[in-house]
Amino acid sequence: MIIAIDGPAGSGKSTLARELAHAFGFEKLDTGALYRALAYTCLREGIDLHDPAAIEARAQALTLIFDGTGEETRITADGQDVSEAIRTPEVDRAVSCVAILPGVRQALLPAQRRFAEGRNVVAEGRDIGTVVFPQAELKVYLDADPHIRAVRRLAQREAKQHEQIDQARHDRDLVQTQQALEARDAADAQNMQPAEDAIRIDSSSKSIDELVHMIGELISGRR
Ligand code: C5P
Numbered sequence: 001m002i003i004a005i006d007g008p009a010g011s012g013k014s015t016l017a018r019e020l021a022h023a024f025g026f027e028k029l030d031t032g033a034l035y036r037a038l039a040y041t042c043l044r045e046g047i048d049l050h051d052p053a054a055i056e057a058r059a060q061a062l063t064l065i066f067d068g069t070g071e072e073t074r075i076t077a078d079g080q081d082v083s084e085a086i087r088t089p090e091v092d093r094a095v096s097c098v099a100i101l102p103g104v105r106q107a108l109l110p111a112q113r114r115f116a117e118g119r120n121v122v123a124e125g126r127d128i129g130t131v132v133f134p135q136a137e138l139k140v141y142l143d144a145d146p147h148i149r150a151v152r153r154l155a156q157r158e159a160k161q162h163e164q165i166d167q168a169r170h171d172r173d174l175v176q177t178q179q180a181l182e183a184r185d186a187a188d189a190q191n192m193q194p195a196e197d198a199i200r201i202d203s204s205s206k207s208i209d210e211l212v213h214m215i216g217e218l219i220s221g222r223r
Pocket residue numbers: 009031032033035036095096099100124125126127128184188191
């Protein structure tokens with residue numbers, strides 16, 4: 001069985017996918033991690049983000065191995081563990097430049113489909129229900145107000161920082177985070193359309209428990 005969860009950054013996809021995978025014993029496929037691993041590789045190797053041919057060639061040659069069984073997705077790119085390195089603001093800014101290229105999307109497709117062979121999977125991304133797994137048994141398109149998405153994203157980041165953050169810095173970071181999210185939404189728009197048969201949910205005022213309960217009922221009904 002495949003559950004597709006699509007939507008923009010900060011909509012709650014990753015948390016929802018993780019909780020559902022845990023509750024139902026499914027594996028989690030975080031497709032954003034693949035695009036991030038490619039963007040990180042390009043940055044590290046000095047590949048020009050405005051050179052589509054070079055990026056597409058790198059995507060074709062890159063070996064990505066991922067493990068969706070734990071809390072956080074683990075991913076290696078050409079044998080190097082990049083699980084943490086792909087979650088930086090620098091990669092956030094670069095990732096849409098590589099993800100927009102048709103040759104990149106084509107190159108990363110087989111790995112996503114191979115991962116799901118013979119497995120129960122909760123896959124999250126932007127085009128899961130439309131392109132990667134159009135046959136998914138359940139499709140969810142999750143969205144939320146941009147301000148709320150920015151608050152969530154910043155809270156996640158601050159939780160990982162081991163320093164005191166004063167109110168002025170928090171407020172500044174929040175404005176920047178929302179701007180960065182909205183810029184990424186605009187750059188990703190072309191590949192981020194809800195599937196016609198997706199259940200659309202605005203998660204702005206929903207807790208993760210509510211979402212898990214709601215989608216969990218749907219999964220149980222379709223198994
Ligand atoms: O989900 P996450 O924020 O980690 O995704 C990072 C980026 O990867 C997105 O902003 C988008 O550019 C790209 N992406 C994509 N298609 C997917 C998943 C992610 O284009 N299925």
